[in-house]
Amino acid sequence: xxxxxxxxxxxxxxxxxxxxxxxxxxxxxxxxxxxxxxxxxxxxxxxxxxxxxxxxxxxxxxxxxxxxxxxxxxxxxxxxxxxxxxxxxxxxxxxxxxxxxxxxxxxxxxxxxx
Amino acid sequence: xxxxxxxxxxxxxxxxxxxxxxxxxxxxxxxxxxxxxxxxxxxxxxxxxxxxxxxxxxxxxxxxxxxxxxxxxxxxxxxxxxxxxxxxxxxxxxxxxxxxxxxxxxxxxxxxx
Numbered sequence: 001x002x003x004x005x006x007x008x009x010x011x012x013x014x015x016x017x018x019x020x021x022x023x024x025x026x027x028x029x030x031x032x033x034x035x036x037x038x039x040x041x042x043x044x045x046x047x048x049x050x051x052x053x054x055x056x057x058x059x060x061x062x063x064x065x066x067x068x069x070x071x072x073x074x075x076x077x078x079x080x081x082x083x084x085x086x087x088x089x090x091x092x093x094x095x096x097x098x099x100x101x102x103x104x105x106x107x108x109x110x111x112x113x114x
Numbered sequence: 115x116x117x118x119x120x121x122x123x124x125x126x127x128x129x130x131x132x133x134x135x136x137x138x139x140x141x142x143x144x145x146x147x148x149x150x151x152x153x154x155x156x157x158x159x160x161x162x163x164x165x166x167x168x169x170x171x172x173x174x175x176x177x178x179x180x181x182x183x184x185x186x187x188x189x190x191x192x193x194x195x196x197x198x199x200x201x202x203x204x205x206x207x208x209x210x211x212x213x214x215x216x217x218x219x220x221x222x223x224x225x226x227x
Contacts (some may be wrong), residue, residue, distance in 0.1 A: 049181075107156060
């Protein structure tokens with residue numbers, strides 16, 4: 001298993017541009033998550049999904065959108081990029097259910113908005 | 115909602131010494147408390163977790179303790195080694211059943227050879 005994969009690894013955007021961060025997992029996990037990690041701030045949940053076709057907001061959803069058309073993929077869309085969205089983005093997945101909480105993380109995407 | 119506070123933000127120890135990282139949480143309904151280790155340039159990886167029906171759990175050199183009454187839990191690393199140097203995050207699951215985790219701010223552990 002490749003686990004959770006994310007593309008791209010690095011990206012520089014200009015203010016106002018848009019992009020999609022890709023996330024794929026091959027573990028047949030039901031639950032998937034997007035986090036952003038700012039220096040000294042830990043991980044903040046942006047959006048999450050408990051299954052294909054179901055998504056919901058996390059702590060910091062403004063400026064982002066997600067979709068979950070398949071079990072494997074959970075892309076994160078940035079519209080009208082702003083400098084405040086400069087961060088490292090992590091995708092994670094878990095099997096789901098009260099006894100399968102372990103989240104498996106991807107390697108991250110480092111995004112800079114100039 | 116759940117809030118998790120983690121201390122200290124940085125910790126430096128000599129190789130062979132013990133390291134302790136502490137977290138407090140606010141939602142008494144939380145019942146799952148994982149600890150993640152993040153090495154430079156990588157995603158976090160689970161190293162140990164504990165559920166609310168257990169007070170302590172050990173795995174070789176690492177252990178986690180949970181005090182539900184006081185709403186705090188701690189990570190203990192004994193006989194530290196240079197490869198233990200990393201950022202450590204605690205988390206709690208809050209009262210939702212969606213698997214969401216609320217993370218602490220992280221502790222940068224440096225183990226000096």
